[in-house]
Amino acid sequence: MKDEVLVARGLRKAYGARTAVHEVDLALRPGEVLGLLGPNGAGKSTTVGMICGLTVPDAGTVTLGGGVSLASDEAGYKRRIGLVPQDIALYEELPARMNVELFGALYGMAPDRLRRRADEVLAMVGLSDRARDKPSTFSGGMKRRLNIACALIHDPEVILLDEPTAGVDPQSRNAIFDNLEALKAAGKALIYTTHYMEEAERLADRITVIDHGRVVAQGTQAELFALLPAAQVLHVEIAGEPDDALLAGLPGVKRVGQRLEASVGDVGRDAGPLLAALAERGIAVRGLSSARATLEDVFLHLTGRALRD
Template sequence: MSDEVLVARGLRKAYGDRVAVQEVGLVLRAGEVLGLLGPNGAGKSTTVGMICGLTVPDAGTVTLSGGVGLASDAVGYKRRIGLVPQDIALYEELPARMNVELFGALYGMAPALLRRRAGEVLDMVGLADRARDKPATFSGGMKRRLNIACALVHDPEILLLDEPTAGVDPQSRNAIFDNLVRLKRAGKALVYTTHYMEEAERLADRITIIDHGRVVAEGTQAQLFARLPAAQTLHVEIDGEPDDALLSGLPGVQRVGQRLDISVGDIGSDAGPLLAALARRGIAVRGLASARATLEDVFLQLTGRALRD
């Protein structure tokens, strides 16, 4: 497709006998956010490292629009990508503006353009008034925002963000979200890795889930929700605690004290028959509530509930 700005195919990376990434492929389009999710150690950061050129893949390719790749034009390739790493990467004793200008100079930006862009990106992330201050005096959220400014100074068309909100306060997190929405509207393409499912639900147009170094699911949120046995849950408050025999024959019912949790495909069409079935069994209903499936439900369904340490 003409709007594909990055295509990764068959990425593989092993460290000794341990295969970190195996046959991972991604497609990134202009003006979209691709959420890259996975448990600890699933291969997200390794994948991001291979995409941005910091990690050399054992196999596979990454190609930008126009056929540009690391092998054919490493400098041109890297100038089109901005990276916000998982670990904060700043010179703590240099003023914020000098940090931004240093990163821009590494891309060979002309001095006049660099000065202008440094001011623009510092203003964008809300740090224009702290441009002369050192990151050593900044909060964690301010450092994260400065890292984003450093990644944007050369105006890349693709931005890779590896857990950019780790350890930040809600105000900084919302400021980061606002910046990313503006970048998306401006036509930038973003890859966003996170452990926070609500962030992916809020930001991502499409999602790729990696587990044990392989892609286990990809698609829009609606497409991922369709993989669940039930997309919604009906919570029914009842009088008393009925004998389990009364609940036999009702599919997807789990009793929790005086509440029934009933898995349904569609509340609008399924709630009526379920309530009628409860009434026939003499079970009095005191209240109803509903909840839709979340991205966390999909994530746990695909990757399991076991701890990953």
């Protein structure tokens, strides 16, 4: 497995006639965040479920460093994995500290280590002063942070986070980001699913995009941006609304009201010829601006713009 702490090969899961995940491969290294992106129903949560052992794959394998798998050593495998599920998984009427200690006890942690570790993870997620309070009194963001503390209590090597910032306020989201960046700096390996592209841009070292249960692209952000037809967009404010026939000979240019959008590879190289072509057609330019492509542009390019319900 070289330096990988986790390798998944050929993961497949079907529910009746519907194949939710088909031949998914993933690899994860220590100190790395792998962003797992995809539209609703693409197979992200099913993939996470198979990796953590909650869902039994129909085919494929997941192996941790040293060759440990669910088949060879289920208890040892699960002790090295931490899961932050998509849905809040807490005992609402137990104090926060008891929630954390309960999860640690399920991993067979010794009492002294469990107490020390509970102090550490509650401090990490900023809940030390609320340790005696019940989650039923917590905000959504506090519950999310307590969920993370429960996933970290046994000090796992690999942490799976399935949309951990869903429904939280900006302050809690930034606190969660700080926690994850600290875990990455400590050498932990993280798999992070999200629908927020800006989160993936901030956190992920590499990204895997899944659609209809299949991997459609994976690599660094730079490698994914290279898949776009153009890396930048020119926004040209024009006077009036020119006949579309005048724009027909301008590849990559589309009209949006009184603005033109042009996909270009290099603004410095391509802006001049475009402006000259517009002048030749008698189209008056009022303003010009540019923007680089975003991860959302890549995502929509790979998965389409159709609604997923």
